[in-house]
Amino acid sequence: MHGVAAQIARLPADAELPPLPPRIQVEVTNACHLGCTSCARHHWDANANPIGVISEQTLDRLEPLFAAARELTIGGYGDPTEAPDALVQTVRRGKAAGCSVRLITGGAKLNGPLLERLAEAGLDRLVLSMDGARDATLRALRGVSLRAWLGWIRRARALAGDGARPLIQLNVVLQRDNIEELPELVTLCADEGVAGIHAFHLKAYTPATFDRCLLADPEAARPWFAQARQRAERMGVFLKLPTLDPAPLICTQPFEHLLVRHDGSVRGCCSGLFEPADFGLFAGHLRDGAEAAWRAPLLQRYRQAARTGDDGALPVPCRTCAFRLPDLAAHRRPLQVVA
Numbered sequence: 001m002h003g004v005a006a007q008i009a010r011l012p013a014d015a016e017l018p019p020l021p022p023r024i025q026v027e028v029t030n031a032c033h034l035g036c037t038s039c040a041r042h043h044w045d046a047n048a049n050p051i052g053v054i055s056e057q058t059l060d061r062l063e064p065l066f067a068a069a070r071e072l073t074i075g076g077y078g079d080p081t082e083a084p085d086a087l088v089q090t091v092r093r094g095k096a097a098g099c100s101v102r103l104i105t106g107g108a109k110l111n112g113p114l115l116e117r118l119a120e121a122g123l124d125r126l127v128l129s130m131d132g133a134r135d136a137t138l139r140a141l142r143g144v145s146l147r148a149w150l151g152w153i154r155r156a157r158a159l160a161g162d163g164a165r166p167l168i169q170l171n172v173v174l175q176r177d178n179i180e181e182l183p184e185l186v187t188l189c190a191d192e193g194v195a196g197i198h199a200f201h202l203k204a205y206t207p208a209t210f211d212r213c214l215l216a217d218p219e220a221a222r223p224w225f226a227q228a229r230q231r232a233e234r235m236g237v238f239l240k241l242p243t244l245d246p247a248p249l250i251c252t253q254p255f256e257h258l259l260v261r262h263d264g265s266v267r268g269c270c271s272g273l274f275e276p277a278d279f280g281l282f283a284g285h286l287r288d289g290a291e292a293a294w295r296a297p298l299l300q301r302y303r304q305a306a307r308t309g310d311d312g313a314l315p316v317p318c319r320t321c322a323f324r325l326p327d328l329a330a331h332r333r334p335l336q337v338v339a
Contacts, residue, residue: 003248004248004249004250004309005309007249007250008306008307008308008309011250011252011303011306012255013307014300014304017255017303018068019068019291019294020064020065020068020069020290020294021065021068021256021257021294022071023069023071023072023073023256023257024062024065024066024069024071024072024073024099024257024258024259024260025072025074025257025258025259025260025270026054026062026072026073026090026259026260027054027076027077027078027080027259027260027261027262027273028053028054028074028076028080028086028087028090028262029051029052029053029054029076029078029079029080029082029083029086029262030051030076030077030078030274031052031053031078031079031082031083032077032079032082032106032108033082033108034079034106034107034108034142034143035143036106036129036141036142036143037140037141037142037209038131038173038175038202038203039077040077040203040274040333040335041077041078042205043205044077044274044275044335045274045275048274049274049275052263053083053086053262054083054086054090054262054263055264057264058262058263058286059086059089059090059093061264061287061290063093063097064290064291065258065290066093066094066096066097066099067097067098069097069099070098070100071099071100071101071102072090072094072099072101073101073102073104074087074090074091074094074101074102074103074104075104075127076259076261076262077274078262079105079106079107079109080103080105081105081107081108081109081110081114082108082109084109084114084117087103087114087118088118088121091103091118091121091122091123092122095121095122100124101122101123101124102123102124102125102126102127103123103125103126104129105126105127106128106129106142107128107129107142107144107148107152110152112155115155115156115159116159119159119165122165123165123166124166125168125169126152126156126166126168126169127168127169127170128149128152128153128168128169128170128171129142129170129171129172130142130149130170130171130172130185131172131173131175131178132178133181133184133185133187134181134184135147137177137178140177141178150192153192153193153194154192156168157192157193167195168194169194169195169196169198169238170194170197170198171198171199171200172185172199173199173201174199174200174201174202174214174221174241175201175202175212175213175214176211176212176213176217177212179214179220179221179224182199182224182225182227183224183227183228183231185197185228186228186231186232186237186239187231189235189237190235190236190237194237195237195238196232196238196239196240197239197240198240199239199241199242201214201215201322201326201331202214203322203331203333204331204332204333205335206334206335207334210332213328213332214244215246215327215328215331216328218244218245222244225241225244228241229241242326246325246326246327246328248325249323249324249325249326250306250324251269251306251318251321251323251324253268253269253270254302254303254306255303255306258283258293258294261273264285264286264287265284265285265286266282266283266284266285266286266293266296267282268280268281268296268298268299268302269281269321269323271317271322271323272317277317278317279321280317281298281302281315281317281318282298283296283298283299284296298315301313301314301315302314302318305318
């Protein structure tokens with residue numbers, strides 16, 4: 001059994017689904033002042049996505065999910081450091097419930113005192129969204145200097161001391177503008193005590209960025225992938241790269257994962273968190289209970305279609321999603337720019 005058929009065979013039956021998901025993701029805020037060129041927030045409908053911060057009531061409603069989950073990821077289409085008090089409280093609640101907690105941040109308001117608070121709260125993994133190894137590239141793609149990134153990495157390493165917490169990882173959005181720096185990022189990880197890199201293809205939200213995605217010219221990226229892999233193996237750095245040879249996949253997120261936005265609405269995957277939820281699976285609202293969201297009709301529809309391999313029965317957002325179809329077309333996701 002090979003390919004999609006093998007993936008389908010490993011999917012749990014409905015009766016085998018856990019009462020609540022083992023992995024959850026929480027968006028503590030959708031605020032962010034950075035100008036990261038890869039982010040959809042620069043092109044979404046601002047009127048439909050008012051800025052907010054997670055409330056105490058929503059955190060209370062999250063308690064059953066915290067208690068059931070093994071892993072808690074904090075991050076969304078805002079930067080969690082924009083709401084430091086809510087961020088630290090979410091880490092504390094997750095750890096108190098027994099979760100392994102990781103934070104994904106582009107460093108919007110990250111600083112030494114906040115890192116100390118997060119370490120004290122028990123943060124297990126600090127994931128920095130760092131799209132280059134050179135100052136000019138980082139400033140152009142993220143609006144943040146190399147000096148700032150290195151400062152955060154070194155402070156987090158100092159806080160960890162001889163321990164493993166927080167472990168530091170880089171998330172990298174690979175694209176035409178930074179692919180040549182991928183091997184340099186591997187070296188940076190080795191030099192700075194960073195565990196490794198999880199890389200992704202650029203999702204292009206405007207026609208002007210369509211050709212920046214590496215899937216538009218995969219042959220040009222292959223030498224850099226190969227060089228980075230060789231260097232990572234030699235230096236003992238973890239490296240997970242996206243595919244350059246797209247083949248259909250089964251996305252398992254709706255079988256093991258829920259994402260809760262700052263406003264308490266719930267998605268069955270980490271795609272399309274903003275409104276309108278054209279690219280995401282809307283599962284309801286926490287005010288109606290975590291169990292209801294986990295068993296939401298749209299998620300059950302996805303699960304059934306995935307188990308049978310019936311692409312035509314999948315929810316519309318899933319039929320062209322990059323998590324299932326890691327090809328160029330699926331990474332071109334144009335959004336209307338709203339003034």
